[in-house]
Amino acid sequence: MKYLVTFSVTVLIATAVLSLLPVWGEAEIYNDVLRLHVIAESDSDEDQALKLKVRDAVLEYVSPMVSDCESFDEAYSVIDSMRDEITEVALTCVQENGADCTVNLELGREKYPRREYDGAVLPAGVYNSLRITLGVGEGKNWWCVLFPTICTGFAEKATAGDEYVATGFTPEEYRMITGESGKVKIRFKILELLSDALGFNY
Numbered sequence: 001m002k003y004l005v006t007f008s009v010t011v012l013i014a015t016a017v018l019s020l021l022p023v024w025g026e027a028e029i030y031n032d033v034l035r036l037h038v039i040a041e042s043d044s045d046e047d048q049a050l051k052l053k054v055r056d057a058v059l060e061y062v063s064p065m066v067s068d069c070e071s072f073d074e075a076y077s078v079i080d081s082m083r084d085e086i087t088e089v090a091l092t093c094v095q096e097n098g099a100d101c102t103v104n105l106e107l108g109r110e111k112y113p114r115r116e117y118d119g120a121v122l123p124a125g126v127y128n129s130l131r132i133t134l135g136v137g138e139g140k141n142w143w144c145v146l147f148p149t150i151c152t153g154f155a156e157k158a159t160a161g162d163e164y165v166a167t168g169f170t171p172e173e174y175r176m177i178t179g180e181s182g183k184v185k186i187r188f189k190i191l192e193l194l195s196d197a198l199g200f201n202y
Contacts, residue, residue: 033072036143037112038131038134041135042136043138044139051139054090079130090134091103102135105130106130
């Protein structure tokens with residue numbers, strides 16, 4: 001029993017240290033990615049369906065505007081200049097679907113959980129975020145990557161790195177999110193195993 005406790009404590013300490021250590025390329029991911037976050041008013045079937053309709057309307061409007069952007073700064077500037085228009089698109093979608101909830105749009109920094117996109121893993125952390133909250137925002141949320149344009153589904157279907165790089169990730173960032181960097185892969189695997197065993201999120 002004594003050895004089991006010692007081992008468990010050692011593993012937890014090692015995990016905590018590992019999770020705090022900077023990973024090569026991770027800071028660039030946080031700074032070069034713009035996430036889209038849509039929060040439903042409630043978990044009712046109607047509000048959840050409305051959330052997805054708003055998502056589709058916003059993506060249809062925004063995606064062409066950022067698809068040709070060559071950098072995060074350019075994409076962020078485009079989105080920033082379109083805040084009122086994006087809000088109006090979302091509000092129109094709400095009204096056309098017979099709802100009367102408010103639409104609140106925020107562009108800033110937001111904490112996101114770890115997310116996997118068809119073999120690529122974006123680590124948990126604080127990202128640049130376009131957040132759209134419907135009504136009181138007490139329902140389940142939906143998120144993806146607005147820039148680079150993973151939201152469009154193009155990169156999610158990729159079987160090789162060229163497609164991810166084509167959407168706007170650098171080759172180094174691609175290696176990081178796919179775990180080709182050994183340190184990142186080990187880190188993700190250890191944290192994943194421990195989160196399953198001990199019931200914590202990372």
